[in-house]
Amino acid sequence: MVSRIFSSCVIGIDAYEVTAEVDIGSGLPGFNIVGLPDVAIKESRDRIKAAIRNSGFSFPAKKIIVNLAPADIKKEGASFDLPIALAILSTEDVIDSSLLQEYVFLGELSLDGKVKPVNGVLPIAMALKDMGKKYLIVPKENSKEAAVVRAIGAYPVDNLKEVVDFLNKKLSIKPEDLDIEVAFKRNSRYKIDFSDVKGQEHVKRGLEVAAAGCHNILLIGPPGSGKSMLAKRLTTILSEMTLEEGLETSQIHSVAGILPANKFLVGTRPFRSPHHTISDAALLGGGTNPVPGEISLAHNGVLFMDELPEFRRNVLEVLRLPMEDGSITVARVANTVTYPAKFMLVGAMNPCPCGHFTDPKRECHCSPIKIQNYLSKISGPLLDRIDIHLEVPRLKYEHLTDKRRGEPSEEIRRRVDKAREVQKSRYKKDGIIFNAHLESKELERYCSLDKEAQELLKLAILELGISARAYDKILKVSRTIADLDGKEIIETHHISEAISYRSLDRNLWG
């Protein structure tokens, strides 16, 4: 006798239908799972046996074969525990199987029959319609996450017995009801604000420019100058996340299993700051069964790399491609998957190994060659993708004791939003949204300078030894500054501000 239960698995961030088929036959009792299961699934045999017994049902002493179809997709994780257990029970006529095929089941079982939360519920819920299903039975911890998708009914369950009673219509469970707009609004508040930061006005301005044009940015300053604090607050001045963006990011976080239980929908732009010992697989995503990496977790948000030169060289190099494409394809023997990875890169570094080179008060002990080595750890191609270099000076005493609060994020964000609108309407036909993504030939078309500005730029190139590469960057950044200013033609002060954001080009040190 064969019974069938529907479940689903996630590869990359796409969900696929999986059928758990159970055959019970004669022969020596045994319990085998086939269909490319991983270790966690093979171990599920013992969990399922114990869970069924401890839920008050008897585990059939027969030859049981479980097949997870389609057989060619590698399945992983413990989310098939519940469907397999139910399939076994339904062959024993414990369950009324008339409506069984309408549902998709997900859940890990603990030995006492409790249903435990699993990863990747959101992408599965979103793909449910394509599978031709309408109802999802999920662990209660995941039910809100599933209910984000309006077209489906998500039933929260606590234990195996409850599921059986529900299917036998002895127990009624209400599908999770969620007002997604309200929930999203509630989640889209930041706990931090730019007004927390004292002084550093020009850094804040630099971050505003970066946020407006989506420019990648590098903060350079001595230890303790507040680089991380400032970077963290960058997310609060980026334009608010749209629901669509929130869903994209939530999907990735759901697969990675880092969605907090009470916050099933990401409403604030993610801020990820991996430690500099990170491996390239952890940054990009990888593993035998690929999982998303930090750059994908930072999708639609900010990737902050503190102590940028301390990152391993190959880690920095592999960043280049996803920065260009806005996605990363992880190819492994088992699978090839693509994760979205649109993020703003914020790097932070000291000006030299000891950190005090640009500090007027403290002496730097580093030899020129040491400083040169330190700076050269960031390769040219990576620097190429960073439009703004900002010096973050040590805080002055007056600023530290200043009681006045800085400008709140909301006001800055309003200006950023306006500048972003300008760019959006300008580049409607070009398939880009932000100034940062302008190509050389588009630069010519969109960045018209007035006469004085042209003179200044010429002077800068001659006097400061600015390269052709830096020239493009200056144009792009000054375009953003002009957009913030509401001007179509780029003027002198726009250019001069943009030049001030190229400190690494000005050969100040090193």
Place this chain on the structure above:
Amino acid sequence: MGRERKMTGAAGEIIASSFLKKLGYRILRSNFRTPFGEIDIVAKHKGVIVFVEVRSRTTSSFGPPYLSVTRIKQTHIIKNALSYMNRHRIINACWRIDIVSVKMDRDRKLESIELIENAVEDDHI
């Protein structure tokens, strides 16, 4: 095998048989010999053919009796069972392997008896 141990085994099997009968097992054969060894008891219980391995001990120095069924012994029991069914032309039947664990004192008086149903499973471990 020493005389003493043989005696212990035989006594255990007699005790086990009567114990199983009380539980509703119908004994089909005792000490059925196959090319792979011997099946202590073949019985029928609720329509399922049960091959029973009896383990008897007079001392608990080596742990409870059922612990002496090693992995190799388990495969032997399975082969014995298949051989029995082959000989009797039994196909497509439900069958299982139980262990009866008999503990006796030095004078072979019963101390405790325990039935482990479905003790050997085929899990491709």
